[in-house]
Ligand SMILES: O=C(O)CCC(=O)C(=O)O
């Protein structure tokens with residue numbers, strides 16, 4: 001492992017001890033478990049996802065889909081043209097949604113929370129091409145993106161082996177103790193917002209992840225992805241969020257992921273079209289919890305910064321604004337982006 005990176009603490013020894021789990025989470029902001037989820041089920045999910053990726057042309061034909069060998073000519077990421085064409089095929093898989101409801105994960109988060117929890121309706125898969133490293137997920141706190149309440153926990157899990165070079169998740173232990181939402185600034189990469197971490201001491205922690213491994217962390221925990229520096233392998237992972245039933249959930253978490261990137265928006269009915277069973281369709285309607293309008297200030301600030309940076313010739317900001325122009329349904333926003341690009 002890179003000498004700057006330290007290994008995550010493995011908490012399997014405390015798996016059934018709620019008090020000890022809560023102590024570790026309060027102290028370090030994360031809990032990491034080897035094989036929390038059934039590795040065989042994870043590998044079945046890998047086959048489902050990678051088969052969809054191969055059918056979509058992202059994995060080389062005539063290779064074993066389980067190997068996840070990317071066609072690097074198809075490289076793209078969230079926000080790029082064509083990303084959602086294939087992503088939403090993966091997103092329609094019943095097995096992908098079911099994986100967020102497995103008792104081993106839901107019960108573990110309930111133990112940590114000390115109360116019953118549900119996964120957000122919006123589940124997320126990350127499909128990360130190799131060598132597209134400027135689009136790596138930047139350093140951030142999840143609260144800016146998912147909101148609702150601080151009592152929201154993220155579970156990140158690789159779908160298959162994820163050694164460090166494939167670009168798994170890294171955390172800054174103890175950083176959640178900052179106990180507030182930090183200022184985030186424009187960046188490329190998933191979420192589009194980055195936070196500076198100069199004020200924090202200590203090393204980034206990660207590990208060579210194996211199927212079934214699960215990293216759970218707090219909404220204010222600082223984390224980022226590592227770049228996928230392999231020659232040709234896709235990084236496939238899940239990041240799902242869980243909330244204590246009764247706590248508010250942000251409106252944006254009630255829809256399929258990246259629905260706003262397509263026109264017309266993709267609906268749950270679209271996602272459910274080929275499902276074999278009904279038990280997970282609209283499951284959240286059986287529970288009471290308030291749905292709150294999201295706070296757009298974080299993304300608005302990122303947009304304003306991108307305008308300014310693009311005017312000053314920053315290529316990342318220009319690339320971002322071209323994506324905005326292609327996807328936004330807000331005419332005024334598109335116009336401002338075009339102006340900053342000098343294309344109005
Ligand atoms: O997997 C990634 O690249 C981003 C994941 C992330 O930020 C999260 O799980 O909260």
Ligand SMILES: [Fe+2]
Pocket residue numbers: 140141142223
């Ligand atoms: Fe995150």
